Amino acid sequence: MMITDSQLRPTPPPTGVAVLEVESEPESIKAARDFVADWFTEHEYDGDLVYLARTVVTELATNAHRHGSANGDPITTRVFHTDAGPVIEVLDASAKLPSVEPLTLDGLTGRGLAMVDLMVPAWGFARLQEGGKVVWALLRAHA
Ligand SMILES: Nc1ncnc2c1ncn2[C@@H]1O[C@H](COP(=O)(O)OP(=O)(O)OP(=O)(O)O)[C@@H](O)[C@H]1O
Ligand SMILES: [Mg+2]
Numbered sequence: 076m077m078i079t080d081s082q083l084r085p086t087p088p089p090t091g092v093a094v095l096e097v098e099s100e101p102e103s104i105k106a107a108r109d110f111v112a113d114w115f116t117e118h119e120y121d122g123d124l125v126y127l128a129r130t131v132v133t134e135l136a137t138n139a140h141r142h143g144s145a146n147g148d149p150i151t152t153r154v155f156h157t158d159a160g161p162v163i164e165v166l167d168a169s170a171k172l173p174s175v176e177p178l179t180l181d182g183l184t185g186r187g188l189a190m191v192d193l194m195v196p197a198w199g200f201a202r203l204q205e206g207g208k209v210v211w212a213l214l215r216a217h218a
Contacts, residue, residue: 077175077192078199085162085213092155099144099167107136107152111163114154120161124214127194128163131212134187135165138210143167160196160216168207173200 078084095110097103111132115125132152139150144167151166175188191198191212198212 076197078197081201084199084201084209084211085157085159087153087155087162088157092153094151094153096149096151099140099146099148099150101140103140103150104133104136107150107165108133110152111154115161118156118161128161128214131191131194131214132163132165134191135163135210135212138173138187139165139167143169143171143208157213159213161214162211163214164209164211166203166207166209170202170206170208172202172208173210
């Protein structure tokens, strides 16, 4: 389910948010993936969920790099627990929001967020007061 109401963005706990900030470059995608995979592994989520988390953050970080930043702009990845399940957030400095278009058979792009939508119970995006935006995904606690 895509959620565009920023009020419905999952609330991070006061402590226990893991944060990775990198400069936008192709390697930032792997950095975000490894960071998230390590967090899910350390918190003893099962292998299927670690795999899912890797896939989700790869799509969000690829988008932040490709669509939401110029080289060197910050990309921030955050992970935390909520009562509903673990949440992955990717923040970038661009105010441009994701746009999910209907899939076409011959399109070569526009698949990433559609795939995320199938994999998680809820995801969404919101502009940030400090500028830029966040794209977030709530994962089921069990894959
Ligand atoms: N972080 C972002 N910043 C700005 N625009 C974004 C961001 N993420 C997505 N978008 C916009 O939403 C569209 C859909 O994203 P999506 O990931 O589904 O497709 P894609 O990145 O174009 O292709 P694919 O992921 O299949 O390689 C993008 O084409 C882009 O226009
Ligand atoms: Mg994409």
